[in-house]
Amino acid sequence: MARQTSASGFDNDDIVIATHPHQPSAATFRFPKRSYGTKLRSFQPSWFEKWPFLHYDETNDAVYCHTCLSAHFMKKVNIPTADDSFIRRGFTNWKNATVSFKNHEKSACHLAATEIIITLPSTIKDIGNLLSKEHATSKRRNRAAFYHILSSIRYLARQGLAIRGHGDDSDGNFIQLLRMKAKDDDNLSSWMTRKDNSYTSPDIQNEIVELMSSHVLRVIANDLRKSPFLSIMIDETRDCANTEQVTVVVRMVTYEFDVHEQFLGMCGVPSVDAQTLTTAIKDVFERFNFSFNKLRGQCYVGASAMSGAKSGVARRILEIEPRALFTHCYGHSLNLAACDTMKQIKLLKDALGVSFEITKLLKYSPRREGIFLRLKENLPASTATGNRVLCPTRWTVRADSLASILETFQALQETWQESIEVAHDTETKARIGGVEAQMNTFDYLFGTMLGHMVLRHTDNLSRALQDKGLSAAEGQQVARMSLETLKSLRTDQSYELSWLNVNKKTEELEIGKPMLPCRRKWPRRFEEGEDGYHHETVRSY
Structure with missing residues (x-):
């Protein structure tokens, strides 16, 4: 739903609202029950079909109005007319849920937000396109050229190739790839001759790569949130800059028993003690909106900071989720056994x-x-x-x-x-x-x-x-x-x-023949009883 949330709800100006509301299904998420008198009630997934604007927050077990949230954070809905329970606090009264949903759907706040967020964008067209055909043509050409920029950066990132060189940026892979494409595209060739607003600077390249990586992480996180159970694997290593890096991998199994391991990234840590590593794992779960209730496994190496019985990372995670079974990394165990x-x-x-x-x-x-x-x-x-x-x-x-x-x-x-x-x-x-x-x-x-x-x-x-x-x-x-x-x-x-x-x-x-080692006399302290065994042949030895 958002990049940041506060303890009191979605009340942060830096929040970025997702395009679509989060609506988990009963097959992938078990909705918790709340006590109302002598009865236990929970959110019903069928309500998503009747009221598509509902957004469910798994962390707080509350629903929000996605339309009103979008309008509120875009500063397009007046605060006095806003329905506070569906924007700031979150609605949790499942006993009177259907009545409240109907009332909110007819409220002035929701109708105004629907008009601004849904109705008007679908009817208003670009004024520049209506007034000038040349403006529309120029925009179409600019988009085509910018698409070449995006596809080139995506290709280099996908293949793990450097975007820029060590010296002049014009000799880097990115610029050379665009110049090669420009030989077959006159529009891109004219774009490359522009002195300003060509969107090829190193800052733009870094921003595009960051946006692409964020999109990939959102897709991966969305798939992982749909899984009923998760396991986490981490390991630390030291990079060439002498900085400790923690590698985070999450493993999931779908309902079709298909196994997926997703690499989430590497995060730098000041030290590799158990407290710091546990904090890093908690930070990953919080950033990706993962629930520790789904954690069923954890896999680390056998170092004391990881698998210590009293205060290791595995023990600290078990205190949060007792069902997260710890497994010593099989590859690391095999390496130690062979060594x-x-x-x-x-x-x-x-x-x-x-x-x-x-x-x-x-x-x-x-x-x-x-x-x-x-x-x-x-x-x-x-x-x-x-x-x-x-x-x-x-x-x-x-x-x-x-x-x-x-x-x-x-x-x-x-x-x-x-x-x-x-x-x-x-x-x-x-x-x-x-x-x-x-x-x-x-x-x-x-x-x-x-x-x-x-x-x-x-x-x-x-x-x-x-x-x-x-x-x-x-x-x-x-x-x-x-x-x-x-x-x-x-x-x-x-x-x-x-x-x-x-x-x-x-x-x-033509290597030398094998020879028996010289027999050594046993020390006096070992001379009690019979003499030690000595091999008679090289093959026996």
């Missing part, structure tokens, strides 16, 4: 560390990467896969990086041999030599192949969990299936096949 597991296994931890160093040596040196690309193309079994950077934070996107290393293993070995000859400083030579030595060990190849085998399943699970149509129960089922798959690999038959593959790869790459 903890890999770090506890020394073989995998060392292999991933060497792989990360490999990607850094290539990506941070155009010369070494150029050598690698040249050698990769010259290999007999050259593949199109390039070297991919190993993400330092996300563990569920590393399978592709390990696969690229395994596929171009021989090219990487030759790259180190050629790069160490052209390296100048001692530190770089030491790093290259260390990586080359590690890659020529059986342990690194075994750990990389094992890590790829495990992480490809977690990567697939991560992609499945990111599907917006996936429910919480389905997410748990997919996770259980992935666990069963990993457990099925922990058999003697699977290990035998993996061992044969590693040895075959070792012979192809």
Whole structure:
């Protein structure tokens, strides 16, 4: 209905009235009941058909006259003749609703507002068009040119392209796009030659983008308000300006069980404590006129500020709406599980560390990467896969990086041999030599192949969990299936096949044979009883 409301009703000069009254249906909104003596009464949706001017406010459970409101805020209705209950306070007496609606429909205030808002605009025409045909033609041409401006900005915004350049605005995408269109449109070409009122300045561009974004948000908010239940997902991150940004996403399910996730925006916060984040969520619900009564789920990461049992965001929201079930983000949980597991296994931890160093040596040196690309193309079994950077934070996107290393293993070995000859400083030579030595060990190849085998399943699970149509129960089922798959690999038959593959790869790459580590004598404090177990074969180890 409006951008701002006050506690006493719609009594604010800065309010912007919507084009149409808000009239929710019984299928999408449960109208609350009020006590009148021994009976409970509520607003009836059938009243919208009899009195189309009624506007329902879900927050206050009150109705207003949309026509009188529009005329009042346009300063076109005298205050003494205004019906205060349908403009300022809101009408809530459902017991005598039909009688009051009929009386208001016949009141002088409503008749005057109807004449000003509905009747006169439909009959009055542009005086300029009536007096001058040239004026009408000029207006039509101006509108056509302005439409090109709007469509160009919408195209650039839709594709995520920059509107202006770093230097002169005439070299930006927006002006160049208009000039391209002007070659096929004489009207737009003459418009572009205007010195004043061409509506192409940066301020106008920003204003148009802001209006478009506001329209998109209104459409999204209207769809979300129709949903019977909502869930909210937020996460915070730090942008390049070192400002904390909170990402807000609302999830809804229609009556046809269609799932929609809508990104509402990013808001800057001074800190990421529980109180500040909870205030940000409340502000979003207030701005979009969402009701906490519809909130049934909340999804955050496992940080204490988010999921703290005593004062976290989840606990604070539960105090407002106890039915808003908290779910720890499945993707974040999977990432933590993969991280903890890999770090506890020394073989995998060392292999991933060497792989990360490999990607850094290539990506941070155009010369070494150029050598690698040249050698990769010259290999007999050259593949199109390039070297991919190993993400330092996300563990569920590393399978592709390990696969690229395994596929171009021989090219990487030759790259180190050629790069160490052209390296100048001692530190770089030491790093290259260390990586080359590690890659020529059986342990690194075994750990990389094992890590790829495990992480490809977690990567697939991560992609499945990111599907917006996936429910919480389905997410748990997919996770259980992935666990069963990993457990099925922990058999003697699977290990035998993996061992044969590693040895075959070792012979192809001419890597050193595996060796048992030296037996270490147990400390005296552990010498009670039998000696510790020692592996007899490399395969057993």
